[in-house]
Amino acid sequence: MSLPSRPRPVALVTGASAGIGAALARVYAEHGWDLVLTARRExxxxxxxxxxxxxxxxxxxLPEDLADPAAPARLQQAISERGLTVGGLINNAGFSRTAxxxxTEPTAHAQMIHVMLTGPVELARLLAPAMVERGFGRILNVASLAGQMPATGGDTLYGPIKSFLIKASQGLHLELRGTGVHVTALCPGYTLTEFHDVNGTREEVSTAYPRWMWQTADHVARVGYAACEANRPKVTPGAMNNLLAGLAKHLPDRMALNMVGGHAKRLRRI
Ligand SMILES: NC(=O)c1ccc[n+]([C@@H]2O[C@H](COP(=O)([O-])OP(=O)(O)OC[C@H]3O[C@@H](n4cnc5c(N)ncnc54)[C@H](OP(=O)(O)O)[C@@H]3O)[C@@H](O)[C@H]2O)c1
Structure with missing residues (x-):
């Protein structure tokens, strides 16, 4: 489906200060979108x-800390005060805890849940009705290959949060089918960003996982953009990542858990 000619559509990108979010903002700009950029670092x-x-x-x-449960409503308010109409929502902000x-402190767990689970849900709830009313919208939720893999120990809540985001995206995709609003879960594998510096595993993952397993943020963003334009409910960039996701789906649970048990050991976290 082609974009409306004028005015330029506006996409809100969360976690736009680095990595995949910044790359997505560049790709949307390249395709004629204006942006609302948010993250903590201005x-x-x-x-x-x-x-x-x-x-x-x-x-x-619009700098915001999405760990604050009031942040989504504040963002919506700030956007409407500026007279902007959001046609695209890119829920990308995220991080993991590997200790x-x-x-991990309960407050740190709550922050993960707010930034990557309740925040994206609430932003979609706030912004999707107007998209449906206008008959045009794009919601791209950045989940993870981890959401399609068996549970891992160490970063125990990260995978389940991303699984939730994938299923919720697929549900909303079905619910909004035919309205002009596309909903897609983007499930990157290892991507070269600040993510592993922030969670303190850069050295371990660089040693444990070979260079060919890593993708660039630009590549991931382009795959996500194209999938959302095509209204695919889910996309996983890279043949190897798709193979891993397929394997995880078909292996018996016990075997799959043993397979990823090595992941935490490789990271020497538990
Ligand atoms: N890199 C990977 O290997 C990989 C793989 C699969 C999925 N992902 C997912 O991809 C998404 C983007 O990650 P990335 O790899 O691009 O990591 P990144 O380079 O570390 O970027 C993370 C972004 O999230 C923002 N953010 C973190 N906490 C926030 C908060 N409390 N409030 C608002 N914004 C916050 C950061 O901005 P500020 O610090 O300025 O707030 C930053 O812009 C995440 O959802 C991640 O789970 C990453």
Whole structure:
């Protein structure tokens, strides 16, 4: 489906200050979208906005901490005060905790859940009705290959949160079919971003997983954009990642758990 000619559609990108979110903002700008950029760090958002302006895309920078349950409503309010109409929602902000379930503070678990689960759900609930009313919208939820793999120990809640996001995206995809609003879960495998610096596993994952298993944020963003335009409910970039997801689906549970049991050991986390 082609984009409406004028005015330029506007996409809200969460976690746009780095990695896959910044790459998605670039790809949407390249395809004629204006942006609302959000994350906690304002400086990289402003730098990205300046870069995108050179391509003709207008960006609005709204720094927010999505770990705050009130953040989605504040974002919606700030967007409507600026007279903007959001036609695209890119739920991308995220991180993992790898210290182990028992070694992680409950508040840190709550932050993960707010940023990657309730935040995306609430933003979709706030923004999707107007998309349906206008007969045009795009919702791209950045989940993970981890959401399709067996449970892992150490980053115990990360996979289940991403599984939730995949299933919720697929449900909303079905619910909104035929309305002009596309909903897609993007499930990247290992991607070169700040993600593994933030969770402190850069050295371990670089040693444990060979270079060919890693994809660039730009590639992941392009695959996600194309899948959402094609209204695919789910996309996993990369043949190897699809093979792993397929294997995980068909292996008996016990075998699959043993297979990924090595993951936590490789990261020497538990
Ligand atoms: N990299 C991978 O291997 C990989 C694989 C599969 C899935 N993913 C998923 O891809 C998404 C993007 O990750 P990435 O790889 O691009 O990681 P990244 O480079 O670390 O970027 C994460 C983004 O999320 C934002 N963020 C984190 N906590 C936030 C909070 N409390 N409030 C608002 N924004 C917050 C960060 O911005 P601030 O720090 O400025 O707030 C940053 O913009 C995540 O959902 C991740 O789970 C990543």
């Amino acid at each position: 400086a990289p958002l402003r730098a990205l906005a300046a870069e995108l302006a050179l391509t003709g895309a207008a960006s609005t920078v 182990g379930f028992l070694n």
